[in-house]
Each structure stands twice: as C-alpha cells, then as structure tokens.
Amino acid sequence: MVAPLIELQSVSKCFRAQRTRQETWAIRDVSLNIGEGEFLCLLGPSGCGKSTILDMLAGFEGPTEGRILIAGEPVGRPGPDRGVVFQDASLFPWLSVIDNVTFAPRLSGVAPSTYRAQALELIEKMGLGGFENHAPYELSGGMRQRVAIARAWISNPRILLMDEPFGALDAQTRLEMQETLLAARGQAVSTVLFVTHDIEEALFLADRVAVMSRRPGRITLDIPIPFPRPRCYEALIADPAFSRLKQDIVRILRQEIVARRETDRA
Numbered sequence: 001m002v003a004p005l006i007e008l009q010s011v012s013k014c015f016r017a018q019r020t021r022q023e024t025w026a027i028r029d030v031s032l033n034i035g036e037g038e039f040l041c042l043l044g045p046s047g048c049g050k051s052t053i054l055d056m057l058a059g060f061e062g063p064t065e066g067r068i069l070i071a072g073e074p075v076g077r078p079g080p081d082r083g084v085v086f087q088d089a090s091l092f093p094w095l096s097v098i099d100n101v102t103f104a105p106r107l108s109g110v111a112p113s114t115y116r117a118q119a120l121e122l123i124e125k126m127g128l129g130g131f132e133n134h135a136p137y138e139l140s141g142g143m144r145q146r147v148a149i150a151r152a153w154i155s156n157p158r159i160l161l162m163d164e165p166f167g168a169l170d171a172q173t174r175l176e177m178q179e180t181l182l183a184a185r186g187q188a189v190s191t192v193l194f195v196t197h198d199i200e201e202a203l204f205l206a207d208r209v210a211v212m213s214r215r216p217g218r219i220t221l222d223i224p225i226p227f228p229r230p231r232c233y234e235a236l237i238a239d240p241a242f243s244r245l246k247q248d249i250v251r252i253l254r255q256e257i258v259a260r261r262e263t264d265r266a
C-alpha cells in the first residue's frame with residue numbers, strides 16, 4: 001500500500017488572544033490523508049478552520065497537538081516543495097508580470113536561463129501571453145490571480161495549496177479560472193489542497209471533498225467525487241448525480257450552521 005503524501009494525524013490547533021489569553025480551538029482532532037497527485041477540496045462553513053489547516057501545511061503555523069507529515073517528514077517551515085495561492089493575489093505592484101512570476105527563483109539566485117523559458121510557458125498557459133511586461137494595476141482581478149498561480153507553480157512544487165483563490169471573482173471569471181486551473185494542472189500534475197466554501201466549485205474541481213464541521217473544525221464527511229475527467233461544467237451541473245451529491249453536502253452544512261446558531265444562543 002502506497003503511503004499518502006500528506007498526513008494530518010489527530011491535529012488540533014489552539015489560538016490564544018494576546019491581551020485576554022483566552023483560548024480558541026480552531027480545529028480539534030483532524031486526521032486526513034492526501035495521496036500523491038490528488039486534488040482535494042476542503043469545504044466547510046466560515047470560521048471552521050479550513051485556512052488554519054492550509055497555513056499549517058504551508059509551514060506558517062504549527063499544530064498545538066498531533067502531527068503533520070509530508071512524504072513522511074514533519075512540516076517545520078515553508079519550503080519550495082509547496083506553492084501557496086491566496087484569495088488576494090498579493091502581487092508586488094512595482095514588478096511586471098514576468099518579474100512577479102519569477103520572483104522566487106530570482107531571489108534564490110537561479111540563472112535566468114534556467115527559469116525564463118518556463119516562466120513564459122506558464123504565462124502563456126495561464127492565458128496571459130502578451131502581458132509579460134504589464135504591471136499588476138493594468139490587469140483585471142482574474143488576470144492577477146493567473147499571475148499568482150503561475151508564480152506558485154514556477155518552482156515545480158510537489159504540492160499546491162490554494163486558499164479560496166477565486167472567492168473574490170465574479171461568476172464568469174471564476175468559472176474561467178477553474179477551467180484554466182484544471183487545464184494547467186493536467187499538463188503539470190501537482191497534489192492540490194484547495195480551500196473553498198463553494199460546493200459547486202468543489203465538486204467541479206476535486207477528486208475528493210472533505211467537509212468540515214463548525215468550529216472547532218473536524219472532518220465530518222470525506223467523499224470521493226465520481227465524475228470522470230476531463231469535466232465539462234455545463235454537462236456536470238445537468239447530471240442528476242451532481243445534484244444529489246450537492247444536496248447531500250448542503251444538508252450537512254445547513255445542519256452545522258443551525259447547530260452553531262443554537263450554540264451561540266445558549
């Protein structure tokens with residue numbers, strides 16, 4: 001049996017307020033495995049700890065309890081094996097598109113001959129051909145997110161961590177970005193952990209969907225997605241199996257929201 005690439009073993013995370021020292025448990029006892037080359041969407045209500053899990057995998061935070069392993073090794077700090085894309089593209093406004101994309105290899109002292117051709121190929125793959133020398137302020141929101149994805153991919157990371165990267169985009173641009181991500185990943189496969197609160201997005205993109213409970217977050221449902229690839233969005237949403245799966249997840253999330261309201265009122 002092949003060992004998973006990513007392992008969360010009974011992971012809990014507690015944050016302590018600086019002034020009051022009050023403790024807040026973001027997640028409790030989360031166990032989750034992700035295989036090499038798998039695309040997993042983490043889905044759940046706002047504040048359930050999805051981003052906390054991503055931050056710990058990225059090495060920005062450490063677990064309070066439990067262990068997080070990548071290829072059998074504990075995660076201690078950020079590393080080039082993990083690319084991270086946030087909801088805000090967070091581009092350097094004073095750099096051009098190509099200089100943003102190549103920031104990491106340039107910072108590491110890699111020779112331009114090593115990365116420039118790959119950067120131009122990524123820019124083209126992301127639908128940004130001809131915009132290499134544009135500044136971020138000259139791009140639309142969707143175009144800036146394409147740059148952010150290319151920047152995360154330039155170092156050929158083994159794992160791509162994406163924290164609601166399309167959440168601020170309009171519906172049409174969001175769909176275009178989803179399709180771009182799937183097409184680009186098909187040519188350069190990485191293991192992907194994708195955080196979202198959008199059920200249709202999760203079902204369209206993922207190989208598996210892990211649904212989290214309200215805070216402190218736990219994994220309440222882990223579902224393999226049965227739809228073959230490549231996927232066509234229009235055909236997928238017309239599939240009765242898609243509607244049934246979406247309804248099942250909506251019901252679970254609604255139960256979590258109702259339970260949280262009752263807890264808040266108590």
